[in-house]
Amino acid sequence: MKTAIIPQVRIEPQLRADLDAVLRDGETLSEFVESTVRGAVEHRLVQSAFAARADEAWARFQRTGTGRPAEDVIADMRTRLEARRKELQSKHRPSDA
Incomplete structure (x- = not known):
């Protein structure tokens, strides 16, 4: 599949400076933008699915x-949340081995 290009977006100089300041070592602006767009798309998909379930x-x-x-x-x-917390806590504890 061919790739597509996201349109350029004009931003204020201060936002660009802030953006440059938060880039991680070795991270490019393009990588940051792609990652951010992917996250936003995923968030919107989750929101849409939630709204569809609520409507149904x-x-x-x-x-x-x-x-x-x-x-x-x-x-x-609450039960699901507590189970997930325990799961995550067990992953982050040093092993006893």
């Missing part, structure tokens, strides 16, 4: 009149 849940509730109590949803989210 709302439509389902309107059709059926049934749904899950907020307390149950929050409890499930």
Whole structure:
């Protein structure tokens, strides 16, 4: 597949100076822009998927009149969050070997 070019964007000199100041050693402006655009696209895709799921849940509730109590949803989210925290903590602890 051929690559495409992102259009040039005019920015104020101060923003360009700030941008240059945050580039990591060896990182190019092009790499920074590509990484940032990829992150923004991923974020927007996640937002869109979330909104679609919310719209479907709302439509389902309107059709059926049934749904899950907020307390149950929050409890499930807390359980998932705690499991993820434990997973991440175990990855960052030095091994006992």
